[in-house]
Amino acid sequence: xxxxxxxxxxxxxxxxxxxxxxxxxxxxxxxxxxxxxxxxxxxxxxxxxxxxxxxxxxxxxxxxxxxxxxxxxxxxxxxxxxxxxxxxxxxxxxxxxxxxxxxxxxxxxxxxx
Amino acid sequence: xxxxxxxxxxxxxxxxxxxxxxxxxxxxxxxxxxxxxxxxxxxxxxxxxxxxxxxxxxxxxxxxxxxxxxxxxxxxxxxxxxxxxxxxxxxxxxxxxxxxxxxxxxxxxxxxxxxxxxxxxxxxxxxxxxxxxxxxxxxxxxxxxxxxxxxxxxxxxxxxxxxxxxxxxxxxxxxxxxxxxxxxxxxxxxxxxxxxxxxxxxxxxxxxxxxxxxxxxxxxxxxxxxxxxxxxxxxxxxxxxxxxxxxxxxxxxxxxxxxxxxxxxxxxxxxxxxxxxxxxxxxxxxxxxxxxxxxxxxxxxxxxxxxxxxxxxxxxxxxxxxxx
Numbered sequence: 208x209x210x211x212x213x214x215x216x217x218x219x220x221x222x223x224x225x226x227x228x229x230x231x232x233x234x235x236x237x238x239x240x241x242x243x244x245x246x247x248x249x250x251x252x253x254x255x256x257x258x259x260x261x262x263x264x265x266x267x268x269x270x271x272x273x274x275x276x277x278x279x280x281x282x283x284x285x286x287x288x289x290x291x292x293x294x295x296x297x298x299x300x301x302x303x304x305x306x307x308x309x310x311x312x313x314x315x316x317x318x319x320x
Numbered sequence: 321x322x323x324x325x326x327x328x329x330x331x332x333x334x335x336x337x338x339x340x341x342x343x344x345x346x347x348x349x350x351x352x353x354x355x356x357x358x359x360x361x362x363x364x365x366x367x368x369x370x371x372x373x374x375x376x377x378x379x380x381x382x383x384x385x386x387x388x389x390x391x392x393x394x395x396x397x398x399x400x401x402x403x404x405x406x407x408x409x410x411x412x413x414x415x416x417x418x419x420x421x422x423x424x425x426x427x428x429x430x431x432x433x434x435x436x437x438x439x440x441x442x443x444x445x446x447x448x449x450x451x452x453x454x455x456x457x458x459x460x461x462x463x464x465x466x467x468x469x470x471x472x473x474x475x476x477x478x479x480x481x482x483x484x485x486x487x488x489x490x491x492x493x494x495x496x497x498x499x500x501x502x503x504x505x506x507x508x509x510x511x512x513x514x515x516x517x518x519x520x521x522x523x524x525x526x527x528x529x530x531x532x533x534x535x536x537x538x539x540x541x542x543x544x545x546x547x548x549x550x551x552x553x554x555x556x557x558x559x560x561x562x563x564x565x566x567x568x569x570x571x572x573x574x575x576x577x578x579x580x581x582x583x584x585x586x587x588x589x590x591x592x593x594x595x596x597x598x599x600x601x602x603x604x605x606x607x608x609x610x611x612x613x614x615x616x617x618x619x620x621x622x623x624x625x626x627x628x629x630x631x632x633x634x635x636x637x638x639x640x641x642x643x644x
Contacts, residue, residue, distance in 0.1 A: 238469060239468075239469040239470040239471060240470075241490075297395075299490075299491075299492045299493070300469050300470075300490070300492040300494065301469055
């Protein structure tokens with residue numbers, strides 16, 4: 208959760224409540240290095256109902272720049288984390304709530320490629 | 321201390337000459353901040369002192385360094401900056417009615433960038449005020465630059481001008497917390513921080529900043545700090561008549577001020593006519609706001625010497641072009 212390191216990029220899917228239909232896919236190799244990922248196919252939509260947001264972020268498993276965009280494959284484990292910024296609490300940049308460790312992500316099935 | 325191949329542009333403002341006309345403010349506004357998203361930005365402000373300044377009570381908002389350690393600060397609110405009003409221009413200029421006057425639409429406003437203009441302080445006949453123009457100080461040790469996790473703020477080696485790289489800025493506004501002078505604004509439309517750029521495109525053409533060139537009072541001197549034949553070195557280092565604003569903020573600002581010499585303090589003779597009063601000679605010195613401007617480093621605390629300035633050729637020429 209320190210946004211990767213040089214040579215080991217993290218790929219982040221980013222959504223914010225003030226533009227609920229805009230999806231942002233970024234890549235970073237360390238704190239303060241995030242850049243928009245060119246050729247991103249990420250889509251997003253969010254809906255505010257009964258006091259909470261429901262958000263869907265969608266992308267093809269194999270997406271965009273293979274070097275920097277996470278390539279997901281059924282049967283292949285990867286790690287993911289979640290970070291949340293509460294803007295009304297002045298949270299932005301490195302000031303955020305985040306999952307402390309990588310969570311395992313396994314997609315069922317066998318990869319065809 | 322600057323490294324040998326680094327140079328620092330600086331500005332000296334003679335507060336005795338400022339008439340508070342805001343021509344500098346408008347020159348800057350017309351040149352740099354007239355686009356959408358910049359309505360509330362005033363990279364150059366002129367405020368009456370004693371007074372709250374812009375943003376309101378900015379000296380209480382923290383930032384900068386104390387004994388080399390960053391001091392926490394907070395982002396000024398939009399209300400403290402003073403939001404741009406929406407005026408009834410259509411009605412006044414094109415409405416065809418005679419009994420209208422210019423006023424803001426909607427709710428009554430309670431604060432603005434120059435709200436306490438000319439209020440000053442003191443009791444008649446010893447009331448007083450002076451004007452304090454402010455821009456980004458293009459500090460030698462910029463707190464904004466250090467606060468930015470994205471390294472979006474750059475300080476030029478050629479001239480020391482501090483700029484925000486809007487391609488790198490993500491609008492986090494840590495710079496706005498860190499700047500002790502509260503001279504960084506936020507563009508709500510582009511979602512980036514924006515500030516005075518010391519008119520660097522003009523500087524690159526050898527032309528002084530718009531605020532300096534447009535000043536009717538010729539308050540401002542622009543030049544390189546190390547140019548011994550230029551006005552900055554003479555006023556700041558040689559004659560020591562110009563001093564930084566709040567040097568205790570620890571950022572080494574590069575805008576310097578010739579402090580105001582106040583009018584004499586007045587009392588009354590037995591017939592009620594004003595006479596020179598006993599006690600401190602000037603009205604200004606009694607007030608803490610003036611001490612702020614006056615308090616430099618210990619070396620700067622000596623009485624301000626006026627005589628050399630009066631003979632200075634720069635008094636009348638105002639350095640229209642930057643001396644190299």
